Amino acid sequence: MTQPSAPPPLATQPSPQPHSAGGSVQVRCAGCRMILTVGPGITEFVCPSCKMPQMLPPELMKKAVAPPSHNNNNMLNKITSPSQLQAPAHGVDPTKMQLPCANCKAILNVPHGLARFQCPQCFIDLAVDLSKIKQLFHPLPAIPPPSRALLPLPPLPLPVPPPPEEVNEVAIEVEREEDEGGTVGETFTDYRPTKLSIGPPHPDPIVETSSLSAVQPPEPIYDLKTKDDLESTRALSCLQIETLVYACQRHLQHLPNGARAGFFIGDGAGVGKGRTVAGLIWENWRHARRKALWISVGSDLKFDARRDLDDVGAAHIEVHALNKLPYSKLDSKSVGVREGVVFLTYSSLIASSEKGRSRLQQLVQWCGPEFDGLLIFDECHKAKNLIPEAGSQPTRTGEAVLDIQARLPGARVIYCSATGASEPRNLGYMVRLGLWGDGTCFDVFQKFLGALEKGGVGALELVAMDMKARGMYVCRTLSYKGAEFEIVEAPLEPEMMIDPVLHVTRNAMNPPILCTKIVESLPLGFINGPPVL
Numbered sequence: 001m002t003q004p005s006a007p008p009p010l011a012t013q014p015s016p017q018p019h020s021a022g023g024s025v026q027v028r029c030a031g032c033r034m035i036l037t038v039g040p041g042i043t044e045f046v047c048p049s050c051k052m053p054q055m056l057p058p059e060l061m062k063k064a065v066a067p068p069s070h071n072n073n074n075m076l077n078k079i080t081s082p083s084q085l086q087a088p089a090h091g092v093d094p095t096k097m098q099l100p101c102a103n104c105k106a107i108l109n110v111p112h113g114l115a116r117f118q119c120p121q122c123f124i125d126l127a128v129d130l131s132k133i134k135q136l137f138h139p140l141p142a143i144p145p146p147s148r149a150l151l152p153l154p155p156l157p158l159p160v161p162p163p164p165e166e167v168n169e170v171a172i173e174v175e176r177e178e179d180e181g182g183t184v185g186e187t188f189t190d191y192r193p194t195k196l197s198i199g200p201p202h203p204d205p206i207v208e209t210s211s212l213s214a215v216q217p218p219e220p221i222y223d224l225k226t227k228d229d230l231e232s233t234r235a236l237s238c239l240q241i242e243t244l245v246y247a248c249q250r251h252l253q254h255l256p257n258g259a260r261a262g263f264f265i266g267d268g269a270g271v272g273k274g275r276t277v278a279g280l281i282w283e284n285w286r287h288a289r290r291k292a293l294w295i296s297v298g299s300d301l302k303f304d305a306r307r308d309l310d311d312v313g314a315a316h317i318e319v320h321a322l323n324k325l326p327y328s329k330l331d332s333k334s335v336g337v338r339e340g341v342v343f344l345t346y347s348s349l350i351a352s353s354e355k356g357r358s359r360l361q362q363l364v365q366w367c368g369p370e371f372d373g374l375l376i377f378d379e380c381h382k383a384k385n386l387i388p389e390a391g392s393q394p395t396r397t398g399e400a401v402l403d404i405q406a407r408l409p410g411a412r413v414i415y416c417s418a419t420g421a422s423e424p425r426n427l428g429y430m431v432r433l434g435l436w437g438d439g440t441c442f443d444v445f446q447k448f449l450g451a452l453e454k455g456g457v458g459a460l461e462l463v464a465m466d467m468k469a470r471g472m473y474v475c476r477t478l479s480y481k482g483a484e485f486e487i488v489e490a491p492l493e494p495e496m497m498i499d500p501v502l503h504v505t506r507n508a509m510n511p512p513i514l515c516t517k518i519v520e521s522l523p524l525g526f527i528n529g530p531p532v533l
Contacts, residue, residue, distance in 0.1 A: 025060050030098075030107040102126060189213040191476050193242040195220055199230060202237040205479035206271060211461045218471040222249035225286040226279070226313075235312045239476060240276045243267075246471050247280060251412040255432070256439030259405075260372070262413035262432025264467065266420060268477030273416050277376055278308035280414065281341060285317060289373045290339035293363060293411075295346060295401075296378040299323050302343040309341075319343050322363075327353040330366040342366070346382045349404070350396045360400055364407045375411035377401065380429070381420050387428035387445060401429045418477075424452035424460055433472055435463065 024039050031052040038045055044055045096109040104122040116127050188207035194216060222245050230236050236244070247263040255261055267273050281292050294305055299321060306319050318340035320330075330337040342363065352358040367373070377383070386398030405413060413432040421427055428445050431437070435448060442448040452459045467473035 025056070027054075027056065027060070028107075030054055033105060033107070099128070186210055188477075188479070190479070191239065193238050196238065196242045196245060198224075198227060198245075199236055199238040199241040200234050202239050202271075204270065205481060206239060206476045207479040207481075208476050209461075211465055212468055212475060215465045215469045217246060217468055218249075220245045220249065222246075222252070224248070224283060226283050229313055230279070233313055236275060236279050237272070240272055240279065243276050243474050244279050244283060246474065247414065248283060250472050255434045255437070257437060259409040259432060260412060261434060261472065262415060262430070264415045264420065264430065264433060264473045266418060266473060266475035268418045268475075270478040271476050273378075273418075274304055275308045275311060277378065277414065277416065278305070278312045278314065280376075281309065281317065281374060282312050282314040284374055284412070285314065289412075291367060291371065292341045292374040292376065293367070294319075294341050294343045294374075294376045294378065295349060296343070297345060297382055299343075299345055299348075301378075305341065305343055317341060322348050322359065327355075327357045327359070327362060330362065337366070346397045346401075349400045360404055364404065367408055367411070370410065371408050372410040373412065374414060375404070375408060376414045376416065378416045380415045381417045381422075381426060383429045384420075384423075384426035387425050387449065389425070398429055402431065405429075405431060421460065421464065424449050433467065435467075 024037050026035055026037055028034070029036055029047045029050065029052065031047060031050040031054075034047065034049050036045075036047060038056065042056075044053065046053050096111050098107050099110050100107055101119045101122065101124070103124045104119060106119065106121050108117075108119065110117065110128065114128065116125065118125055187210060189210055191206045191208040191213070220242075224230070224241070224244060230241060243265060247265070250261050250263045253261040265273055265276060267276075277294070281294075284292065296305075302319060302321050309315065309317055309319065320337050320340055320342050322342055322344035325335055325337065328335060330342070344359065344363075348359050349363075350358075350360070380401070383395075383398040383401040385392075385395040386402060388394055405411070415430055415432075420430075427433075427435070428449075434440065436442040436445050440448075442451065452463065455462070464473060464475065468475075
């Protein structure tokens with residue numbers, strides 16, 4: 001920081017008003033802003049409040065001509081130590097501007113031309129507001145040219161100091177911009193597997209929330225049996241293989257109640273949850289676990305499951321649609337389903353025959369009491385109403401999802417949903433995560449829900465971070481970097497704003513061709529005449 005070669009003009013330095021009695025002057029302390037009375041002849045002094053060494057402004061030094069008197073009670077202590085006399089004073093510097101800090105209100109000596117600086121007391125970034133600086137400078141009156149008779153010029157008027165509220169606004173606080181502060185304020189960060197390097201990179205850029213990116217997953221210790229096949233075929237990306245490792249590693253653990261621990265795949269659309277589930281089925285098949293249940297929202301998704309299994313190299317694993325099978329035993333000679341993937345919907349899970357045999361009982365009988373295969377809840381948010389709000393009843397789907405997990409305690413449960421944890425209440429069916437129950441701080445889910453509702457969204461984020469740190473949760477989504485959004489307003493035409501019922505009744509005697517379908521779909525009384533309200 002360099003100082004200008006010439007001192008600033010007199011108008012740039014607001015001068016304190018001199019005291020009227022005894023030749024003393026009143027100045028404002030540069031540190032604590034107190035009004036101090038300085039006796040005649042004293043140019044350097046120490047504030048009795050903040051102990052800051054200071055000196056008088058140059059325009060007041062001319063008034064300090066009388067010899068100092070040490071017996072004056074109203075006078076400040078003069079600096080008498082040689083070391084203090086040799087040390088430079090930290091008061092007003094006549095070669096710089098005196099501006100107050102916007103935060104701590106301390107008077108700072110700012111060199112001319114310096115736009116940004118940091119307060120040495122509160123260490124906050126400041127910037128000089130040039131619009132406020134111009135308000136402090138009052139134009140000097142024009143000096144007439146000298147005449148032949150040299151007359152003494154009238155003294156220049158001292159500039160009027162601005163009000164304190166305007167002075168405090170000269171130095172304004174600078175807000176740090178997000179692009180200058182790195183990741184400050186960013187919601188998502190780029191995602192890459194940190195502890196695994198198996199498989200090719202994902203074809204699309206993937207991001208993760210900043211809160212989850214601050215947590216590292218546990219060390220991977222599971223060794224995939226399909227590792228060589230996946231590396232040769234490159235059917236799964238590195239982050240999908242990472243999900244396989246952590247899901248299989250989680251399934252090796254058991255909860256305090258004896259049930260096998262589950263895994264939650266919360267990836268968004270486009271990350272490839274279906275192919276990841278197909279990879280899990282292929283991995284368990286290599287471990288001689290030849291039965292799996294895949295529950296989804298629609299029966300047509302069975303073809304997507306078939307495609308995903310073919311893509312990962314498991315074309316020989318059969319996929320059986322449960323809605324095409326009878327209610328008898330699946331492994332009987334008549335049906336012949338002894339292994340493979342049974343694909344069903346949540347509606348089929350609660351269905352039953354006329355004789356009272358349910359699909360749930362049929363599936364439990366097919367799996368057997370020692371079942372340790374995969375139990376996949378795809379789009380598991382369909383069971384979110386297991387714990388409804390007050391005054392409502394739980395849905396049959398939620399109760400069936402909870403029941404089949406209880407009947408198959410050794411099943412390797414996978415929860416798949418991009419919106420499965422949008423509300424804390426929707427986690428009620430995810431009993432295999434071990435967030436409540438035996439060995440936890442919450443005996444039942446209601447206590448866990450009450451704690452989350454008190455904490456709000458922040459508490460739900462902490463739960464998600466804890467789940468990732470314990471190796472039971474992944475949540476990635478496609479990046480929207482480079483995407484552009486535009487809101488387009490589509491005004492309605494006058495014909496579109498006419499009520500179709502009134503339009504039909506008004507033209508009932510001679511309906512146009514365009515309204516034929518509307519007339520046919522309305523009750524008969526609407527055609528004969530307007531309805532009686």
